[in-house]
Amino acid sequence: MxxxxxxxxxxxxxxxxxxxxxxxxxxxxxxxxTLINNLNSEMLExxxxxxxxxxxxxxxxxxxxxxxxxxxxxxxxxxxxxxDDLVQENNEITIHPLSKFPVISDLAVDRSQMFEVMKDMxxxxxxxxxxxxxxxxxQYEVSxxxxxxxxLEVCPNYSLGELxxxxxxxxxxxxxxxxxxxxAYKKQxxxxxYDGCSKSLACQEVCPMDIPIVEAISKMNRVxxxxxxxxxxxxx
Amino acid sequence: MKxxxxxxxxxxxxxAALKLVEEGAAVTLVSPAYSERAQSVMAMGGINAALNTKQxxxxxxxxxxxxxxxxxxxxxxxxxxxxxxxxxEIIRWLEEIGVNFTRDEKGRxxxxxxxGQKKKRTAYAGARTGKQIATAIIAKCRKYEAAGQIKRLTxxxxxxxxxxxxxxxxxxxxxxxxxxxQSLVADAVIMAVGGxxxxxxxxxxxxxxxxxxxxxxxxQGVEFSNLEMIQYHPTTVHTPSKRxxxxxxxxxxxxxxxxxxxxxxxxxxxxxxxxxxxxMPRDVVSQSIYKVCNEMKLGINGSQEVYLxxxxxxxxxxDVQLDEVVSICSKFLNVNPYKEPIPVAPGIHYFMGGIxxxxxxxxxxxRLFAAGECSAQYHGANRLGGNSLxxxxxxxxxxxxxxxxxxxxxxxxxxxxxEQQLETANQELQxxxxxxxxxxxxxxxxxxxxxxxxxxxxxxxRKERQLLEAKKRLEEMNNDTAESWYHHHFYxxxxxxxxxxxxxxxxxxxxxxxxxxxxxxxxxxxxxxDTQFKKSTNAVFLNNSICIExx
Ligand SMILES: Cc1cc2nc3c(=O)[nH]c(=O)nc-3n(C[C@H](O)[C@H](O)[C@H](O)COP(=O)(O)OP(=O)(O)OC[C@H]3O[C@@H](n4cnc5c(N)ncnc54)[C@H](O)[C@@H]3O)c2cc1C
Ligand code: FES
Numbered sequence: 160m161x162x163x164x165x166x167x168x169x170x171x172x173x174x175x176x177x178x179x180x181x182x183x184x185x186x187x188x189x190x191x192x193t194l195i196n197n198l199n200s201e202m203l204e205x206x207x208x209x210x211x212x213x214x215x216x217x218x219x220x221x222x223x224x225x226x227x228x229x230x231x232x233x234x235x236x237x238x239x240x241x242x243d244d245l246v247q248e249n250n251e252i253t254i255h256p257l258s259k260f261p262v263i264s265d266l267a268v269d270r271s272q273m274f275e276v277m278k279d280m281x282x283x284x285x286x287x288x289x290x291x292x293x294x295x296x297x298q299y300e301v302s303x304x305x306x307x308x309x310x311l312e313v314c315p316n317y318s319l320g321e322l323x324x325x326x327x328x329x330x331x332x333x334x335x336x337x338x339x340x341x342x343a344y345k346k347q348x349x350x351x352x353y354d355g356c357s358k359s360l361a362c363q364e365v366c367p368m369d370i371p372i373v374e375a376i377s378k379m380n381r382v383x384x385x386x387x388x389x390x391x392x393x394x395x
Numbered sequence: 396m397k398x399x400x401x402x403x404x405x406x407x408x409x410x411a412a413l414k415l416v417e418e419g420a421a422v423t424l425v426s427p428a429y430s431e432r433a434q435s436v437m438a439m440g441g442i443n444a445a446l447n448t449k450q451x452x453x454x455x456x457x458x459x460x461x462x463x464x465x466x467x468x469x470x471x472x473x474x475x476x477x478x479x480x481x482x483x484e485i486i487r488w489l490e491e492i493g494v495n496f497t498r499d500e501k502g503r504x505x506x507x508x509x510x511g512q513k514k515k516r517t518a519y520a521g522a523r524t525g526k527q528i529a530t531a532i533i534a535k536c537r538k539y540e541a542a543g544q545i546k547r548l549t550x551x552x553x554x555x556x557x558x559x560x561x562x563x564x565x566x567x568x569x570x571x572x573x574x575x576x577q578s579l580v581a582d583a584v585i586m587a588v589g590g591x592x593x594x595x596x597x598x599x600x601x602x603x604x605x606x607x608x609x610x611x612x613x614x615q616g617v618e619f620s621n622l623e624m625i626q627y628h629p630t631t632v633h634t635p636s637k638r639x640x641x642x643x644x645x646x647x648x649x650x651x652x653x654x655x656x657x658x659x660x661x662x663x664x665x666x667x668x669x670x671x672x673x674x675m676p677r678d679v680v681s682q683s684i685y686k687v688c689n690e691m692k693l694g695i696n697g698s699q700e701v702y703l704x705x706x707x708x709x710x711x712x713x714d715v716q717l718d719e720v721v722s723i724c725s726k727f728l729n730v731n732p733y734k735e736p737i738p739v740a741p742g743i744h745y746f747m748g749g750i751x752x753x754x755x756x757x758x759x760x761x762r763l764f765a766a767g768e769c770s771a772q773y774h775g776a777n778r779l780g781g782n783s784l785x786x787x788x789x790x791x792x793x794x795x796x797x798x799x800x801x802x803x804x805x806x807x808x809x810x811x812x813x814e815q816q817l818e819t820a821n822q823e824l825q826x827x828x829x830x831x832x833x834x835x836x837x838x839x840x841x842x843x844x845x846x847x848x849x850x851x852x853x854x855x856x857r858k859e860r861q862l863l864e865a866k867k868r869l870e871e872m873n874n875d876t877a878e879s880w881y882h883h884h885f886y887x888x889x890x891x892x893x894x895x896x897x898x899x900x901x902x903x904x905x906x907x908x909x910x911x912x913x914x915x916x917x918x919x920x921x922x923x924x925d926t927q928f929k930k931s932t933n934a935v936f937l938n939n940s941i942c943i944e945x946x
Pocket of ligand 2: 215224225226236
């Protein structure tokens with residue numbers, strides 16, 4: 160069986176983006192990442208000077224977040240999604256880079272902003288961690304965040320450079336809040352997450368690590384926003 | 396204030412950076428991608444420390460003895476003594492910075508069994524120890540990044556060392572996407588670039604660890620030790636993209652290895668090694684699987700695979716401790732480990748050999764240090780599961796401490812070397828750009844051939860003839876690369892010749908060691924020979940050839 164792969168390409172940030180289609184008739188129980196590698200090998204075999212498709216990858220087993228991209232309109236880790244699962248209804252696969260970040264080349268994007276904002280928000284522990292075994296499971300889950308950017312792709316409120324920083328930073332804030340008695344994270348949370356989040360919860364659907372985002376933000380809402388509000392009403 | 400350049404931002408690079416800034420140095424931390432993408436996050440099983448909380452009378456001395464025994468005495472005993480001594484302190488530090496270790500019923504860091512060690516000594520964080528440790532250390536680094544004390548250069552690769560006489564004076568860096576080059580002068584350089592997976596193509600590790608840096612360092616005169624010591628993890632599974640690890644924890648919690656003999660499951664490890672069973676050190680398990688499949692021809696359907704069975708364990712244990720195993724099996728193999736055995740075979744997993752360092756992590760070049768998987772000191776001929784995360788963190792600390800002791804440098808001379816080498820690097824780049832239209836056929840073939848050649852000659856069992864053939868072929872390939880050209884990516888183009896050189900170092904080291912020890916098993920020299928070879932191989936590149944000595 161031959162399938163059609165459409166890939167949005169762009170040599171670099173300064174060049175125009177374009178779509179390119181490939182016919183593929185190789186093995187289908189392969190991940191999208193392997194599929195792209197196979198397309199590249201075919202291209203290199205032919206040796207017609209065509210530029211291989213660039214994308215980021217490192218672990219190739221869903222542990223590092225490098226390879227996130229949008230496949231058939233859904234952000235995924237390309238090393239974790241299999242072609243045969245996709246082509247059951249439709250013989251076509253469409254791939255484009257995460258759209259909220261500047262393109263470096265083809266499917267590789269510059270996610271540095273996600274990391275930079277966490278510095279601005281001072282997301283680190285100032286004091287030794289407090290161990291409360293009751294919190295351990297949630298801490299563990301939110302610490303699994305790969306910083307892949309999938310949640311930001313589907314978020315109706317996130318765009319690069321705005322105040323709202325989205326769930327990747329919120330997961331770190333949750334971990335730090337649970338590990339400490341520091342109020343600073345809660346304040347950051349209120350300003351940079353709570354106030355901008357319209358609770359579409361699209362993020363929960365796409366998180367490749369199945370992090371319980373809803374549980375994490377409910378917890379944060381309880382301890383930061385409503386906690387403060389309670390205090391405020393008491394004072395009044 | 397000292398200015399230190401750290402190459403690589405996995406656990407070794409980050410802990411070095413942290414130690415350095417805490418002591419008041421300024422750090423530049425270079426890596427092709429953020430730390431979240433480093434191989435360190437892939438570690439699942441755990442990290443060793445003799446915390447002795449399981450009423451088993453464990454001790455630092457026993458951790459020392461197991462590590463030396465596992466490494467067949469090629470490990471540096473002074474370095475190992477420091478490693479095991481510091482291990483409990485490292486776990487306490489990790490707790491303090493917020494690593495979410497799994498806890499026992501008393502709320503203490505839980506410990507479990509890992510290969511090559513009879514005592515429960517491996518601390519772990521669910522099924523994702525490396526990731527959980529990395530998350531905490533990344534947050535810790537962030538504080539100093541915000542303060543400007545750690546400057547991250549992400550997207551950049553080590554290109555070459557600046558060498559002035561017998562001293563390292565900094566490095567040239569290459570930006571992978573833009574081909575921009577820059578030279579940075581530093582009081583010291585710490586290499587923490589991880590293992591050279593790229594030489595073999597498919598391993599259990601990360602694509603980012605392509606082996607370029609090690610090959611380049613060898614070319615520049617840095618000494619390497621025990622390059623022949625390559626660990627085959629006994630339980631990996633084949634997938635189209637890579638070999639995937641089934642964690643040793645699967646055997647640690649009671650998983651069993653078997654093949655079918657005369658219609659019945661035969662638990663060969665338990666029969667051959669009562670006491671340890673499937674938890675023998677990795678080299679022994681891999682060799683046993685080799686024997687079962689090749690000498691006894693009992694592999695699954697005549698293949699190199701045997702069964703790993705966890706289906707007799709309680710579903711709760713599998714849920715909690717082996718969730719990653721479940722996910723790999725269901726996604727990539729269509730196997731349900733709650734019910735069925737998993738077909739596994741040995742695959743390349745860890746490089747014990749690397750940049751030669753002493754217990755202080757100094758190399759043969761002044762002002763150059765190395766830590767983590769790219770370096771060699773702690774693991775000898777075979778590393779114990781759980782000792783490499785420990786080695787990466789401890790190594791980062793020690794390398795940082797040692798690098799702070801270097802004396803003042805001749806800045807002007809260093810700057811001059813920096814300019815010269817940057818110029819040379821730029822010329823090479825221009826030359827590459829000019830030849831952009833040459834055919835790349837040779838390149839693709841050579842890359843494939845390299846991987847096949849290395850898997851063949853440097854397998855679990857090695858033979859003189861095959862090694863000699865590989866040596867000859869690698870030398871020819873080295874000449875061929877001068878004719879082949881990869882015009883799509885300058886860094887990838889450079890990586891090929893660096894890989895071939897490092898491969899030559901590995902093959903020559905394996906040829907020179909005419910005995911069997913740890914991960915290095917020779918069919919033609921099947922015995923351990925302590926009189927001649929209880930020493931490390933030392934590989935240097937001199938006058939266009941690799942010289943091997945033992946010391
Ligand atoms: C699947 C798997 C499971 C494992 N499980 C365990 C375990 O349970 N316990 C244990 O102790 N060990 C385990 N290990 C081994 C352990 O993870 C590694 O040995 C350890 O993390 C190495 O750390 P490191 O800092 O030396 O290197 P890495 O984490 O590999 O980091 C290398 C860094 O160098 C960078 N780099 C690469 N090339 C260049 C270049 N040219 N220039 C600049 N930077 C460069 C990389 O991007 C990265 O930042 C496991 C390994 C694998 C693959
Ligand atoms: S390559 Fe690491 S998550 Fe896909």
